[in-house]
Amino acid sequence: MSPLDMIDEILDILRRRWGLIVRVTLLLIAVAAVLALNTPRTFEALEVIQIERPVVSEDTVEGVGAVSSARLLQTIEQRLFTRESVLEVAEQEQLFADAPGLSEDDRVALVRGAVSLNAVAAAREGYGDDGTISVVRIWAVWSDGETARDLAHIFATKTLDLSASQRLETAQQSLDFFKLQEEKLNGEISAVEDERETFRNENILAIAGSIESLRSEISTINTRMFELDQQILTAQGEIEQINSADRTSEVAKLRAQIQTEALQDDIARLEKQKSALQDNKTDLEAALARVPVVERRLSDYDRSLTQLQNELNVVSARRREAETAYALEAQDHGGRLTVIEAATVPEYPTGRSRKTTVALGLIAGLIIGGGLALLLEILHPVIRTSGQMTRRLGLTPVVTIPSVGEAGRRNDWRRNKQPPLGTL
Known part of the structure; x- marks a missing residue:
């Protein structure tokens, strides 16, 4: 069959079956028109928020921008779409005034499905991803264009407010934390200093001098005790000489008795001095034995104090940074969110238009009608x-x-x- 013959047969089929094709086409056009009329029209509004960098760079004040904008946005999104927040917006905008019987769960689901946040990551610096967001797009889809615009604007405003309050709250929490840490470390340092001072006072002899000085004092005491022993022996020898002498007169005996008593008093005095020196020597020897333990314990105290002081210096520096960060956030000099594109009332609905739906019905009717005509010709060949x-x-x-x-x-x-x- 030549192409011309095929065209003639096709045209002949169309002439014979044009009524069927027209009826099928009109039917599908009617169906498409009904679908187009019954399909709800939706309007989409967009509001764009830009995340600005802090006025003071993060290299200057480490406390500023400590929380990545991605985490901050995630926290804000969680708060935006809480049940209470969504119901508040629905009540404020009277979104479901025409459907009073709709349950709260359905209302929350509809609003959550109608509003979405889309974050655009900032350009990376180097190879790492610091989670910085440059732009946030807030989309709102609703059956009414003005309502869609209002929804996008409301959620954008809430995002701005939550961002400011969240950053300020984070800065306040950081400041409170470092203040508590600073107070805790100051208390620990004071407690260790008091404990060290008490231990030092209890072991004052072992701290008064070094081991050499203690040994020198003990040697001096030994020398002095040796001298006292010599004096005691000398006095005892004199007493023996006096007692061994033969005296007949009463005066001589009385004189000897007086000399003996004087020597005995000297011996008692020397013994007392020797006992005092012995006690002092015992204390010095005990202190000498405790010197390594005391020095090690004092070294532990000093090491603990040094460690606590270093921690205090770090915490104090972080506390000052937190104070600066809080002051910047309070003055709105931190990373701010700014609306760079406000939502407007959309002129046209989203999705396929009604004319397009009817046109698709027309095309489908022609195709199906032609197919049916061809099928009938095949089933009944003549x-x-x-x-x-x-x-x-x-x-x-x-x-x-x-x-x-x-x-x-x-x-x-x-x-x-x-x-x-x-x-x-």
């Missing part, structure tokens, strides 16, 4: 022309007899267009 007989049967008709009937007699124009009853 040889209508001599060309078809030649192509299909390989026979060339000699005479073509037109179809004659009552209807043909009544309508000449229709009779002339009837296909032949048969061919020979």
